[in-house]
Amino acid sequence: MSSKPAWLKVVQKLERAIGEPIEAAVRTDTYFDVVAKTTRATAAIKRKAESVSRRGLHLANLPAGSDLSRMREQLLRMERRLNALSEDIAERDSASPRQRTGAS
């Protein structure tokens, strides 16, 4: 394979010169604290916004996102139950030929 051209070597050296301190930084406690705080703050803001909009929508007797989420949860539970039943049927179907063979 041909050797790397000079411009590529420069780019790669530059990238390492910048990249290594950044990689070291994203392994520090300070960075972990920032990520944890940002994640928690984002979730808190989202919860607050949902709570305010929910109260507003409920005042007008309209369903809010959280109501839809609850409904979706119920549907999911039903769908999971249906899937479990389908799996049971599939298991019995795949087991029955063996049982028949064993019986004959």
Added chain:
Amino acid sequence: MAPTLSPSDLLGRVNRDVERSLLRARNGIRYVRGTNRPQVGGTPKDVVWRRGKVELWRYRNGTRRYAPPVVFVHSLVSRSYILDLRPGNSLVEHLTNAGLDVFMLDWGVPDELDADNDLARYVDWYLPRAIDAARRESGCDEVTLAGYCLGGVLALLYAAGHEDAPVRNLILMATPIDFNEMGAMVALLRDGRLNAENLLDDTGNVPADALYSGFYMQAPTVEVSQKATLLENLWNDEFVDGFQAMSQWSRDHVPFPGAIFRELVEQLVRRNALMTGAIRVGDRVIELINAPGDVLNAMAERDNVVPPAAVEPIMELVGDPARRQELRLPGGHVTFGTGRSAVKETMPRMASWIIEHSYERSDTEER
């Protein structure tokens, strides 16, 4: 003093440079427009078993000369086509060309319906059924079970957790055991700065984007260097295809089901349970020493996702001490799927180990 070129050499060099510039322009336009997507996971296969989104594939490629079949268990956070990336750069293709009968257990793309899937669901429900299906299809009583990354943890727990597990050989590829050595990837969760719940979205799963960000932040500037290398090699169709396939895979994460994520954070990350040699799954404790068969601990020396230090304890903890073997491979985490070292080292060495621990079939089968 620089050597002088003969007129014909000079003409040849000019011709080559012009040709490459044209190819660079063509491939550059295709790359930017995204119109030339490489074909990934191309080895012909059949779906031989399916439950929900989970599928077991059997590959069709050449003659099946050896048994038992090799069943790959893929990780839960990435796509399985890394092990069958491109023709000429595929572990699956290499093993099938060598005469092995290869199956892949692919978990699909979980959604909110799968948020309740816990460790027991994978270890005690999907895996036994998929292994039974592989045995039925191949007509063999046993399998060589090969787990990659987190798939290795699942394969190990299945093998060690079922007294009658029909596992002749257990191959653990980049399988983390010591989570204290997993570095920055898990530090936030280990130290309690974040809880599993903080990372779940409305579907109850860890979103694929969060997983991608976690990997991306390990080396956020490397992409610049990679793009510069692409620019230099843009004239080379094969290089561009390989680059695109790999970039596609590295961005192609799948959501991580919430229930198993919570369990893994609690048991593997916070309690580092695998290092005790035992872990609770469902209502029982699984002891790693009970893993049957010959155990191959395959690790990549430059793996920065699952560093060798996280993998090495397999040699102390898993299976019969007399039947453990270690395979150290050059390259990084993806050396099991792609790259120059994969083709030169990983694939041939994996194939020879598996063949050495298999037997020739009496009924050689064409496919």
